[in-house]
Amino acid sequence: MIDPDEVDAKGIPLTARAVFIIGLDKRLKLSILYPATTGRNFDEILRVIDSLKVSSEKKVATPVNWKLGQECMVLPSLSDEDANALFDDQIRKVDLPSKKPYMRFTDING
Incomplete structure (x- = not known):
């Protein structure tokens, strides 16, 4: 890919690096799409792959800066009853100022 906004000393566009993850x-x-002036963060790419794998296998989402082995968020669309059955009653609820019960975490590692 070419990045028309990033050019070399001769005015020739520099290549941009694209990362695509296909399920x-x-x-x-x-x-x-990383511009030529920005380096890729392979740790983040690997973290995303781990997150996509976990969330495709379980009814969870991964929070910001999540890493494999840490707690995941139970999907808000899952009822408490279904979540407790799915995760063996191992759910930690977070009290929010709004009193809404949607922030639930579970350890999917056992």
Whole structure:
């Protein structure tokens, strides 16, 4: 890919680096376009792959800066009853000022 906004001393566009992650269902799960002036963060790319794998296997989402082995968030669309059955009553609820019960965490590692 060429980045028309980033050029070398001769005015020739520099290449941009694209990252595409395709799921097992052959659908695009993530795309990142790094301009020539920005380095790629492979730790973040690997973190995203871990997150996509976990969230495709379990009814969870991963919070910011999550890493494999840490707690995941139970999907808000899952009822408390279904969540407790799915995660063996191992759910930690977070009290919020709004009193809404949607921030629930679980350890999927056992």
